[in-house]
Amino acid sequence: MDGTLVDTEPYWMRAEHELVESFGGVWTHADAMLLVGSGMLGSAAILQNRGVNLAAEAIVDLLTTRVQEQLGSAGIPWRPGAHELLTELHGAGMPMALVTMSEQRMARQIADLVGFAAFATIISGDMVQQSKPHPEAYLTAAGVLGVDPRHSVAIEDSLPGVAAAVASGAVVIAVPHMVPIEQSEHYTLVQSLTGTSLATLTEVYQTRRSSPSTRTNTHTEDATRA
Template identity: 80%
Template sequence: MDGTLVDTEPYWMRAEHELVESFGGVWTHADAMLLVGSGLLGSAAILQNRGVELSAEEIVDTLTNRVQEQLASAGIPWRPGAHELLSELHAAGMPMALVTMSEQRMARQIASIVGFDAFTTIISGDMVQQSKPHPEAYLTAADTLRVDPVHCVAIEDSLPGVAAAVASGAVVVAVPHMVPIEQSEHYTRLDTLTGSTLASLTELYRSRRPALLSHPTTPKDATRA
């Protein structure tokens, strides 16, 4: 979600800076980059090490509240091509899951402003035991959609997210945003989602899963962002 569908990373960075500064600490851009794509509880530990004297749960609540305030006032800053791709997939009846390490209340806030009921399910950071790069969130999403993960396409923007998606067995599209992602045989890297369509994702899936496509019991495909 953050950085893949919507450009909320600046909102998170502003919230982190304000929080650390309120405790007399210093929060740099390099510090903020450490948290991109990570689970919120893990991020809270780093903020505590920078002098934030709150529990991990209080830090998560404070940051989430601040980001939600910015979303409410400034709206959703869509990443290029993201809304157009969601719209086409939804129109085609493609089952989709939103897999994010943000809290469910924020994920539902964003999902509610998409303009249509895009996601079959939402798997958020407060719904799993293991944060990305562990694949639990993606495996849970596939199970909820009643599909094998290898028949899914996952779209990610961060290193922990890409690692989680690859570990789940999905066909992975990496669209780097805040942090560079190198080319790899384990995923397909795109500079942007602009121009991405159901047809292009289908072609990518077929190129990555030729053996599975010849199997007579192939389950229904799904796409996750």
């Protein structure tokens, strides 16, 4: 969700900065990068190390509320091509799950603002025991959808998210946003969802499932951008 579908990372960074400063600490851009794609409780531990004298659960609650306030006032900052892809997939009847380490209340706020019922289920960070990069969230989503994760496509923007999706067995498309992601035989790397369609996802899936060890990511990326 964050960074893949919507560009909420600046909202999170502002909330983190405000919280650390309120305890007299200093929060840098490098600090914020440590939290991208991580589970909320793990992020809270880092904030505690920067001087935030609150319980982890309280930190998660405060940050989520602050980000939701920004979403309510500024709206959803969609990542390029994300809403268009959701619209096409929904129209084609493709079952979709939203898998995020954000809390369920925020995920539902964003899902409610999509404009249609895009997701058959939402699996959020407060619904699983293990945060990304553990695959639990993706495996749970596949179970709810009633699909084999190996016959699914996961789209992610962060290193923990990509690792979780790969570990689940899904075909993975990595769309880096805040943190660079290197080429790898384990996933397909694209620079934007702009122009990405159901046909694109089908081609990536068929290519990686038919010969994942011999077809390069560069080839698939070129096909995706075409």
